[in-house]
Amino acid sequence: MKLLINGIWHSSHPDSAQLQTERNRVRTQFFRNWITADASSGYKAEPDRYHLYVSYACPYAHRAILIRKLKKLENIISMSVLSPDWGSPQGWTFASWTDATTDDVNGHDYLYQVYQQAKPDFTGKVTVPVLWDKQKGTIVNYESAEILRMLNCEFNTFGDATIDFYPxxxxxxxxxxxxxxxxxxxxxxxxxxxxxxxxxxxxxxxxxxxxxxxxxxxxxxxxxxxxxxxxxxxxxxxxxxxxxxxxxxxxxxxxxxxxxxxxxxxxxxxxxxxxxxxxxxxxxxxxxxxxxxTYEGIINRRIIPKGPQIDFEL
Ligand SMILES: N[C@@H](CCC(=O)N[C@@H](CS)C(=O)NCC(=O)O)C(=O)O
Known part of the structure; x- marks a missing residue:
């Protein structure tokens, strides 16, 4: 498993019940902040303040890309795109690939460095999407469901307020x-x-x-x-x-x-x-x-797939 443990990057680390408990604890406690229109959370919805780190490969990051597009927030929230190759020892990487970008906000080569910058002792997987606050220099949130909700509901002053995906x-x-x-x-x-x-x-x-x-x-x-x-x-x-x-x-x-x-x-x-x-x-x-x-070693190639359902008798 690729992950950060107490801020140190591991490119191949065995999972354990203890590590899993710690990851779950961190997941509920950190980077779960909310941007609000009224600034009550300390993260005010405003232009040029927030940045998304995404991959076009990932279905969860796709939620963030999609809501940014549909709510017309592309000029309000900037975005960096990682290379689709996740298989290198460093995991998510900024590298040359059509439609991929560099990290223009923090100048990093790997996504794990963004996490290290936000929390130098972070323990957990380094996942996309990430919503970054350029003003506070930290990760606001890395749960796609919450990013989707925030971008729909809290940026209506700047994006398209005529559409609401959570009426x-x-x-x-x-x-x-x-x-x-x-x-x-x-x-x-x-x-x-x-x-x-x-x-x-x-x-x-x-x-x-x-x-x-x-x-x-x-x-x-x-x-x-x-x-x-x-x-x-x-x-x-x-x-x-x-x-x-x-x-x-x-x-x-x-x-x-x-x-x-x-x-x-x-x-x-x-x-x-x-x-x-x-x-x-x-x-x-x-x-x-x-x-x-990039999933070499994760997908068990010895498992026999159920399909396709083909009937030669027909
Ligand atoms: N709960 C997260 C999951 C995101 C997620 O699993 N992203 C995958 C890519 S599809 C990832 O970055 N995985 C890296 C890893 O597992 O180390 C969300 O919905 O935002």
Whole structure:
């Protein structure tokens, strides 16, 4: 496992129950701040103050890229893009690649150095996305769900206030959908792909495709998950579905069916893809490079995939 332990970078460290407990403790205690429009949190929503570190490969970082685009915050919140190669000993790296950038804010070569700068004794994985505060010189937050919510709700003075992806009357439904999508689908593809035993893989795949079947049915008579309006839940689902056939079906062995075999989910994903601005946030060269090239040793190649379902008798 690649991670920082007490601020020291490790390129290959075994996991342990103790380390996991410590990572979970840190995860709830640090870098979970909120930017607010009224400055009550100490992090005021304002232009030119915040910066995103992202990868076009990652579905979680994609949530941040997408909301920045759809809320028209590109001139308000700056962004650095890491190379899709995560396989080097240093993990996420700033390196030459189409549409990747350097770290113009802090001048680092690796993302772990951004974490070290924010908290010199940090323990945990070094993940994207990261929301950085240029004024305080620290990480505000590194949970994509919270970044998505903040950028939707707190920057209306500067971005497009006419669209709201978390409207009051739909919040309960959106929260329920987010829980379902996060656990069963967004994380579900990784549970299948990174399973260390055949049994774990088999049950993860079954759970994932059961969830996809549920959503396929629910989209039978409506364009978006809650009805006519595009919400946060759709954005979260989209960033996983758009990667499905390109990498999850193949590289992560989620191959019972392609997304293209689900009429409703396929149309739904294409519908969102063709909304203004969305296609520009999807970079298949980054996505493929990341999933096929960098998970050596993490994906168990001895696991036998469930699919594809082919019937030669037909
Ligand atoms: N909970 C985080 C998860 C982000 C995450 O897992 N990002 C992956 C890329 S898809 C990552 O950076 N992984 C690095 C690692 O596991 O060391 C979020 O939703 O923001």
């Amino acid at each position: 009051k009357d739909l919040r309960e439904e959106i929260d329920q959908l987010n829980d379902f999508i996060g656990d069963r689908i967004s994380d579900g593809v990784y549970h299948a792909g990174f399973a260390s035993s055949q049994e774990a893989y088999d049950s993860a795949v079954e759970r994932l495709f059961n969830a996809l079947n549920t959503l396929e049915q629910s989209l039978e008579h409506k364009p978006y998950l809650t009805g006519d309006r595009l919400t946060e839940a759709d954005l979260r689902l989209f960033t996983t579905l758009v990667r499905f056939d390109a990498v999850y079906y193949t590289a992560l062995h989620c191959n019972l069916q392609r997304l293209a075999d689900y009429p409703n989910l396929w149309n739904y994903t294409r519908r969102i893809y063709h909304l203004p601005g969305v296609a520009e946030t999807v970079k298949f060269d980054h996505i493929k490079r990341h999933y096929f090239d």
